Amino acid sequence: MTVYLNGEFLPKDQARIAPDDRAFLFADGAYEVLRAYRGHLFRAREHWDRFDYSLKALRIASPANTDFASIASELLKRNNLADAEATVYLQVSRGAAPRKHAFPADATPTVYAFAAPFANPVEKWASGVKVITVPDQRWARCDIKSVSLLPNVLANQQAQEAGAHEAVLVRDGFALEGSLSNFAVVLDGVLHTAPRSNYILPGISRLVALGLCSALDIPVKEFPVAEADLKCAAEAMLFGTTNEVMPVVQINERKVGEGQPGPLTRKLQQAFRDYVGECQRRG
Numbered sequence: 001m002t003v004y005l006n007g008e009f010l011p012k013d014q015a016r017i018a019p020d021d022r023a024f025l026f027a028d029g030a031y032e033v034l035r036a037y038r039g040h041l042f043r044a045r046e047h048w049d050r051f052d053y054s055l056k057a058l059r060i061a062s063p064a065n066t067d068f069a070s071i072a073s074e075l076l077k078r079n080n081l082a083d084a085e086a087t088v089y090l091q092v093s094r095g096a097a098p099r100k101h102a103f104p105a106d107a108t109p110t111v112y113a114f115a116a117p118f119a120n121p122v123e124k125w126a127s128g129v130k131v132i133t134v135p136d137q138r139w140a141r142c143d144i145k146s147v148s149l150l151p152n153v154l155a156n157q158q159a160q161e162a163g164a165h166e167a168v169l170v171r172d173g174f175a176l177e178g179s180l181s182n183f184a185v186v187l188d189g190v191l192h193t194a195p196r197s198n199y200i201l202p203g204i205s206r207l208v209a210l211g212l213c214s215a216l217d218i219p220v221k222e223f224p225v226a227e228a229d230l231k232c233a234a235e236a237m238l239f240g241t242t243n244e245v246m247p248v249v250q251i252n253e254r255k256v257g258e259g260q261p262g263p264l265t266r267k268l269q270q271a272f273r274d275y276v277g278e279c280q281r282r283g
């Protein structure tokens with residue numbers, strides 16, 4: 001596997017990162033994950049903009065002449081993924097420096113990226129998945145895509161141990177988003193999803209899905225979903241780069257609706273798939 005590290009493409013087993021890199025010591029960095037559909041980077045512009053937003057929020061300047069789009073394309077090529085289903089991961093940390101909390105005066109940010117093959121979760125798309133609800137133990141800047149993901153990791157592990165696909169994070173009585181996805185429910189025929197705020201990541205798939213809702217005349221309310229209302233949801237779903245539109249058929253021990261992916265979810269899921277196909281064709 002060929003990875004990218006600080007201006008070089010090299011075999012992964014030759015990539016070396018300093019032990020005092022601040023990503024290692026402080027989780028001091030930001031990242032992005034993109035889907036590559038047979039070489040086409042899905043909604044790349046939005047991912048680069050969000051990366052820029054996260055890095056600016058953390059006051060990390062990515063090194064000059066770092067072109068994430070070229071790095072991503074080159075990684076796909078060098079790993080024979082240019083015509084395959086893949087994901088691309090990119091990370092920038094504040095760099096290596098003696099361990100002190102405050103920013104080092106002269107550290108050079110570390111840039112690391114890799115591409116990996118990806119298999120669409122076709123069976124789960126068809127059957128729908130179970131989710132569990134867990135307390136949201138994250139900080140108050142969930143809008144930054146920071147590598148500091150321990151609460152997400154713990155929540156996701158809890159889901160896995162409960163035989164669930166995802167953990168939906170509940171803060172102050174509201175089901176805000178998943179550990180690595182956004183979350184929506186259908187209540188009285190209206191798709192409800194948490195509004196953009198510092199308490200959710202502004203997901204690119206969420207953005208695409210909401211655009212498709214508008215094109216399909218599916219009514220949307222960007223409004224926090226009360227945990228107490230989950231039992232009334234006729235349908236539920238997740239949005240994310242690796243999930244696209246994933247039907248949720250069970251929340252904790254309770255079935256959602258009939259326990260099958262609902263009609264609105266199916267419509268949106270198909271529209272998302274069609275949109276992906278269209279983007280691929282357009283190149």
Ligand SMILES: Cc1ncc(COP(=O)(O)O)c(C=O)c1O
Pocket residue numbers: 033152177178179180181182200201202203204205206239240241242
């Ligand atoms: C916490 C969280 N929310 C939502 C998402 C979905 O965002 P996107 O659609 O851009 O992948 C992610 C993706 O990793 C995430 O980590």
